[in-house]
Amino acid sequence: MLPDRIAILGPGLLGGSLLMALRERLPEANLRAWARRQESVDAVLLAGLADLASTDVSEVVKDAELIIICSPVEHMAALASAVTLGQPSKGCVVTDVGSVKAPVVSALEDIFNRSGLQFVGSHPMAGSERAGLEAARADLFAGQACLVTPTLFTADSALKITRAFWQLLGCRVLEMTPEEHDRNVARISHLPHVMAATITLAALQEDFTAARCIGKGFRDTTRVSAGDPDLWTGILLQNRAEVLQTLADTQARLSELLAILENVDEVALRRYLREAKMLRDAVPPAV
């Protein structure tokens, strides 16, 4: 079902983990990797993660049947254009791992459809506050949701291959439109990310002394604020409208909470915490 020649563009945390997982789960596949820097190419080859690795996109995508773009979202369009200048196999399917979908899918569909390639947007809900190939792991995707965002232009065959690819890696595939994706992910990924940063700043920036008292609660609540600031700057700007909306909602809830505490409104405070607990308890457990 899955094609043989697979190219991963950008062997960072996600791309590197894809290579590792594919080596395990598709040992016969011909894997290729493109990296911007020669050191990354060398690291991929040294670890035996690809049969071919290069800083030249054309070399890597030549005859490829499946390409996964794993660069930061703001570089995806340029990389997509470079792919179309290479000679991927006819009918080659291209997907990505970007955290924002509407602008990415719109730009990449446009680029690939003009070149006879098939693009389907993907976003595996896997990651870490760590970055780079050093942090990559073969099991990063196992048990995680992968959001796949077909459009009216998506060919059934391309969607099938994309779904099969993520399922092979152990993902639970969920389909939605790029717009639904961006709305959902603003709330359950981008919001927690910026709030983790906000909590860290509010708690420690003026006075770091409280840091020595920190327990598991603070550590977990703010873990993602150690993520790559450049990567997240790109994500937040690409999904700016949805992030602004959910941040405005958050600010309204925070104002409500401040009023409750100012008024010593015990009943309302208990209700606020109860409603949050009820929702949190209803979140499907991790697999």
Place this chain on the structure above:
Amino acid sequence: MLPDRIAILGPGLLGGSLLMALRERLPEANLRAWARRQESVDAVLLAGLADLASTDVSEVVKDAELIIICSPVEHMAALASAVTLGQPSKGCVVTDVGSVKAPVVSALEDIFNRSGLQFVGSHPMAGSERAGLEAARADLFAGQACLVTPTLFTADSALKITRAFWQLLGCRVLEMTPEEHDRNVARISHLPHVMAATITLAALQEDFTAARCIGKGFRDTTRVSAGDPDLWTGILLQNRAEVLQTLADTQARLSELLAILENVDEVALRRYLREAKMLRDAVPPAV
């Protein structure tokens, strides 16, 4: 060094974990447990966690040399008064596990000093979003910070016993005033808690559909919002002034972030995320 007869008042998550840890680390000690409900008394005895357990405070504290009050903070004063009506050993040391210290220490010092008992406030930075004896674990305290809050009225001998007690359980003991405690803990524990609830409400209350997309980021950032709403209502009201201050700081940071996104200020956004990452990276790692 540590006394032989130790009474735990309130065998929930923390009290139950104390009993388990003491059974392991102080097997010769005579352990007693008080619980409000007979079912909890029965559960403690069935699990072999205490040599004596009862719903009668006087019976449990009779001749006790060390007492740890593990009830919700708003019930501590009533429980302390009940202790003074029993007949603990002369010079008995009393401590607690409350998440708020200034009002608790002030009330309990007053009660115990009048009765010739020695009170020292404690707050082990251990816990879980789960509650009750079912969630208790012998290793809950190992490697965690325990904040101990002596005052001008604290006897050296009582402080020594309190420190030795937490160190026996594997805690890193940090001393500070009750006021310093409440300021620090508002920022690194109470703030993350209410913000986890706020993020959960903002993300999911109006529309729960995003829940199926949730990954590890949301799970970790909001984990503590599944904590006991009654317990946390008490904590937040007892530490209301400090929590209000840190929430106001958080609201100011959030307004700053909204303005940055509204203005598409990429430089300021990157700086915001970088400063948060720098602080988060500087937090001492978990042991």
